[in-house]
Amino acid sequence: MRDKHRWWAFGLVFVLLYVPAVAWDLAGRTDRPLWWRVLTIALLLAYAVSWLALPVVLRFQDGDVGRRTVFCVALTVLGLVVVGLVGLDEAGLMVYVMASTAIVLPAWRAIAIDGAVLAVLVGALVVEGRFPDAQASLGTLLSVSLGMLAVGRMIRANRALDLAQEEIAALAVTAERNRLARDLHDILGHSLTTITLKAGVARRLLESDERDRAYDEVREIENLTRQALGDVRATVSGYREVSLSAEVVGAREALRAAGVRADLPHAVDNVRPDLQRVFGYVLREAVTNVLRHAAATRCEVRLGDTWLEVRDNGRGHGAGTPGTGLTGLSERLAEVGGRVVAGPLAGGGYRVRAEVA
Incomplete structure (x- = not known):
């Protein structure tokens, strides 16, 4: 839950710091027709809002890689369309989606998608003859993507370890409960059987008016009861002991x-x-x-x-x-x-x- 909130906050900060400036610049481009500016700003806003949908993606289980992949591919395509309309100077808009892809997808899928983004950007820059001037920006995108790949692997490893520990803890609790039930069954089964037999003997002795022998049997029943109670307490007290x-x-x-x-x-x-x-x-x-x-x-x-x-x-x-x-x-x-x-x-x-x- 904390990871989802952090990513949502990160996406919101990125939207507030980056998107308004780009949208304002687009609105002021009087060299472009009004319909183009409206369409571009709408796509930019849709692209930004989709960043905030990442916490929903993080709710997907680890087995739902296909759904996460579709989301990341769609977000990447939308980002490239926006960058193509806005201009390659705003290629930094791809940072968030590349980082997100590197974290939420398995390594080989993330490398394929982020590698395709870099290839498209490099190709466009080469065509425009601006590749030498943009090497620093491309290096930043590459570094962020590789860094987030490492973070993603660490997150998945920690999540797998946490799940394994939770499963082991649940199995341990179940096994301990079974042990306790077995021990109590053995203790009480033996003690109660003996007490039942002794009580029957005492009843028959009382019926035959052999009171002294009956009193002896009752005293033994009392001792057996105390012993059984002590055994039960010892078993229960050891329930949380480290073994x-x-x-x-x-x-x-x-x-x-x-x-x-x-x-x-x-x-x-x-x-x-x-x-x-x-x-x-x-x-x-x-x-x-x-x-x-x-x-x-x-x-x-x-x-x-x-x-x-x-x-x-x-x-x-x-x-x-x-x-x-x-x-x-x-x-x-x-x-x-x-x-x-x-x-x-x-x-x-x-x-x-x-x-x-």
Whole structure:
């Protein structure tokens, strides 16, 4: 939603700063017939209003590339018509549509459309003999287009990562709910079955007037009930606890969704039980940094009874900058007498290691 508002504001600023000046200049061209001026200004205004329709295009899902392509092609053709009527001196009117095309379309489609625009403009300038004087303007258009291509790729990558993380989070919630339901079923099923049998015995003993034995059975029922209640509370209290084994599963799914080859352990039994929770936090933060900052293609996780290490082959920076959560991890490890060591590797990549003395 924020992206749509930003683009709408950017388009509005571009309209207000650029279009009125061009329209005023067109209105003052007394060397042109009135109908030509009216038609040109109308097309210019239609072209400008279409910029503000970009937020609608951003609502299209990633699969609707065809609709976005049609919109961008139509907007490009309209822009070239306007520039042809107004004059090549106003070729800057194509900046916004070229930037928008580079962002909202896949790279090869954006290159084809923006490349066609540059080819048309170069051809027209060559025909008019003005190409040498317009090289700076064309260079600006080319630079803007290439820069927006990079921005578009980054936006799509972040969007794909966000969607993957949302899906993983939903799957994790579902899996945890299933686990909780299974645990409660096992706990209550066993406890309630035993309590039911004990209650039946106590009833029969009371009916046969064996009160002392019946009282013993009732006391056992009371103890079983308290134990079952304690088991339920322990299960529910652990519902939001961080689990190292669950974090390994989540990390594997997150890395797979991001296209990163994951080399993770299949079990965490060799880690001390009292360290598994804090190591779960370490693994979550380290893998998040790999996904967001490292641009890695491979991630490796190794662990021992008192240590955990996460390595990647990314660009080796960004994960250790302030505000990424490593300070919080250091504080968590300090509570159990450990520390976090993070930094780039000599051969490339990045390492986060947590260890407890």
